[in-house]
Amino acid sequence: MAGRRVNVNVGVLGHIDSGKTALARALSTTASTAAFDKQPQSRERGITLDLGFSCFAVPLPGAAEPGEALLQVTLVDCPGHASLIRTIIGGAQIIDLMMLVIDVTKGMQTQSAECLVIGQIACQKLIVVLNKIDLLAEEKRQTAIDKMTKKMQKTLESTKFRGAPIIPVAAKPGGPEAPETEAPQGIPELIELLRSQISIPTRDPSGPFLMSVDHCFSIKGQGTVMTGTILSGSISLGDSVEIPALKVVKKVKSMQMFHTPVTTAMQGDRLGICVTQFDPKLLERGLVCAPESLHTVHAAIISVEKISYFRGPLQTKAKFHITVGHETVMGRLLFFSPAPDSFDREPVLDSFDFSQEYLFQEQYLCKDSASAVVDSNETNKRTSQAAEGYCPRQQWALVEFEKPITCPRLSLVIGSRLDADIHANACRLAFHGLLLHGLEDRSYTESILPTLKVYKLKHKHGLVERAMDDYSVIGRSLFKKETNIQLFVGLKVHLSTGELGVIDSAFGQSGKFKVHIPGGLSPESKKILMTAVKKRGRAGHGEVAKQEEGTERPEPAQHVGLSLSFKRYVFDTHKRMVQSP
Numbered sequence: 001m002a003g004r005r006v007n008v009n010v011g012v013l014g015h016i017d018s019g020k021t022a023l024a025r026a027l028s029t030t031a032s033t034a035a036f037d038k039q040p041q042s043r044e045r046g047i048t049l050d051l052g053f054s055c056f057a058v059p060l061p062g063a064a065e066p067g068e069a070l071l072q073v074t075l076v077d078c079p080g081h082a083s084l085i086r087t088i089i090g091g092a093q094i095i096d097l098m099m100l101v102i103d104v105t106k107g108m109q110t111q112s113a114e115c116l117v118i119g120q121i122a123c124q125k126l127i128v129v130l131n132k133i134d135l136l137a138e139e140k141r142q143t144a145i146d147k148m149t150k151k152m153q154k155t156l157e158s159t160k161f162r163g164a165p166i167i168p169v170a171a172k173p174g175g176p177e178a179p180e181t182e183a184p185q186g187i188p189e190l191i192e193l194l195r196s197q198i199s200i201p202t203r204d205p206s207g208p209f210l211m212s213v214d215h216c217f218s219i220k221g222q223g224t225v226m227t228g229t230i231l232s233g234s235i236s237l238g239d240s241v242e243i244p245a246l247k248v249v250k251k252v253k254s255m256q257m258f259h260t261p262v263t264t265a266m267q268g269d270r271l272g273i274c275v276t277q278f279d280p281k282l283l284e285r286g287l288v289c290a291p292e293s294l295h296t297v298h299a300a301i302i303s304v305e306k307i308s309y310f311r312g313p314l315q316t317k318a319k320f321h322i323t324v325g326h327e328t329v330m331g332r333l334l335f336f337s338p339a340p341d342s343f344d345r346e347p348v349l350d351s352f353d354f355s356q357e358y359l360f361q362e363q364y365l366c367k368d369s370a371s372a373v374v375d376s377n378e379t380n381k382r383t384s385q386a387a388e389g390y391c392p393r394q395q396w397a398l399v400e401f402e403k404p405i406t407c408p409r410l411s412l413v414i415g416s417r418l419d420a421d422i423h424a425n426a427c428r429l430a431f432h433g434l435l436l437h438g439l440e441d442r443s444y445t446e447s448i449l450p451t452l453k454v455y456k457l458k459h460k461h462g463l464v465e466r467a468m469d470d471y472s473v474i475g476r477s478l479f480k481k482e483t484n485i486q487l488f489v490g491l492k493v494h495l496s497t498g499e500l501g502v503i504d505s506a507f508g509q510s511g512k513f514k515v516h517i518p519g520g521l522s523p524e525s526k527k528i529l530m531t532a533v534k535k536r537g538r539a540g541h542g543e544v545a546k547q548e549e550g551t552e553r554p555e556p557a558q559h560v561g562l563s564l565s566f567k568r569y570v571f572d573t574h575k576r577m578v579q580s581p
């Protein structure tokens with residue numbers, strides 16, 4: 001089919017000054033001047049360079065004749081440090097392949113590592129580009145390249161990009177002072193490699209229209225043009241689109257793909273949409289969608305996976321920078337895991353089940369944090385397994401945003417500490433996940449959260465003070481004096497001698513309580529309790545009074561313990577206690 005063009009997006013990432021922009025420029029000019037038209041329109045506006053978007057086209061792999069079908073490669077050149085994460089995550093869903101640019105004289109640097117992390121989260125394919133090979137002394141060049149190649153192979157070994165291709169180039173030989181005529185090295189080989197590595201993703205026109213806009217400008221006498229990549233669905237001339245960040249709906253007046261007017265476009269296409277009466281200054285980047293297809297959320301339930309390079313724990317109540325789509329806002333987290341008997345449950349990646357029960361966690365559970373998460377309950381098998389490095393297969397967090405965000409469901413979410421010292425040589429990216437459920441209601445704490453069954457397991461231990469008769473005992477040291485024991489009535493307690501009891505009522509004012517033993521006390525228990533009483537009896541009045549205040553404990557061989565386990569649901573507005581199995 002003549003004139004067919006397929007677009008793929010390639011991210012150019014790497015440490016500061018590794019030569020990303022130089023590489024994007026070298027690729028674009030080489031490929032364009034060699035075979036195809038430059039794009040005077042976009043150059044005139046200076047937009048692609050400003051925002052780090054440029055492109056080149058090559059014959060589509062497998063095309064019968066050159067020029068018949070073209071592969072358009074849009075390079076997403078990631079600029080400065082601070083905006084790196086936002087830009088990449090914003091474009092994460094549109095990057096089909098990532099080029100990691102490494103300064104061959106420096107090797108992996110802090111940011112190269114961060115980029116590799118982002119790549120693992122957001123991309124399927126990677127090419128490592130060793131740049132600035134002109135800086136290597138000629139006689140040692142090949143040896144140095146080989147050495148760095150080996151090093152990079154080793155680095156990739158522990159990532160999902162193991163075995164990814166590594167290629168040497170000089171994007172701008174001689175550096176900034178060198179004349180523009182100085183030809184880059186290794187670029188045709190890189191283009192060939194890109195062609196062989198790029199696989200054209202299957203595109204689907206169904207689903208609601210969603211487009212990631214990367215720039216917005218006005219054309220005199222025409223209107224305002226928004227250009228970007230269609231993330232899902234399709235669009236036709238005359239359709240209405242919403243700019244959710246501004247809550248406005250506009251009619252599509254005209255559309256262009258590759259500077260050619262079109263009447264429809266679909267997922268994967270790079271498109272310019274022209275609308276009228278819209279100030280381009282209001283939108284630099286962001287999402288455009290089918291009206292009312294996106295939602296603004298105040299909080300969200302996300303799946304969480306910690307980034308192993310991040311030092312330090314992920315703690316409940318901690319605040320992180322949360323990036324969703326093009327937006328980055330502060331969010332406070334509350335972590336939870338499956339209930340202990342479901343630690344092995346098959347992960348569900350695309351939805352959240354409100355009917356299940358979940359276990360509250362003070363922090364994300366992982367092997368290195370496990371020793372810190374063990375709660376006071378040593379008897380909880382699963383918890384102690386966590387201490388030995390046993391972690392659930394899936395974990396979640398509730399994120400409460402400081403400012404509401406607008407995004408589609410299942411958006412990629414990245415949590416980071418962007419305020420961390422950028423020179424600290426530490427990974428600022430902390431975790432990633434998917435937005436499984438957005439809470440749209442502003443008063444979600446009252447309307448939605450109570451349906452989220454996240455519980456804390458509580459354990460209380462006390463003592464049997466004495467037996468009242470064969471079927472009831474008085475317990476103590478389990479509750480504080482001021483506890484409303486009424487709330488615990490009906491909950492089961494276990495006696496250390498094996499009997500099961502039920503809390504019956506408060507007994508006196510000092511936190512003591514009556515326990516009913518439906519099966520009756522065993523003869524052995526009665527013996528122990530009788531001896532304890534006898535001993536106490538001998539001690540005289542003063543001693544008994546003291547014991548009641550809990551200052552003196554019966555000797556270990558003589559006491560009968562009481563233990564109570566119950567669940568308390570974190571979001572239960574009534575703060576009820578529920579028996580745990």
Ligand SMILES: Nc1nc2c(ncn2[C@@H]2O[C@H](COP(=O)(O)OP(=O)(O)OP(=O)(O)O)[C@@H](O)[C@H]2O)c(=O)[nH]1
Nearest residue numbers: 016017018019020021022132170171172174175176
């Ligand atoms: N000698 C030499 N210098 C290069 C090469 N490629 C880039 N440079 C120089 O390295 C410096 C940084 O290049 P850029 O392309 O701006 O690097 P960048 O990675 O885009 O930098 P940031 O966007 O700031 O992160 C410039 O002075 C370039 O001229 C190369 O192949 N050889």
Ligand SMILES: [Mg+2]
Nearest residue numbers: 020021078079
């Ligand atoms: Mg740059």
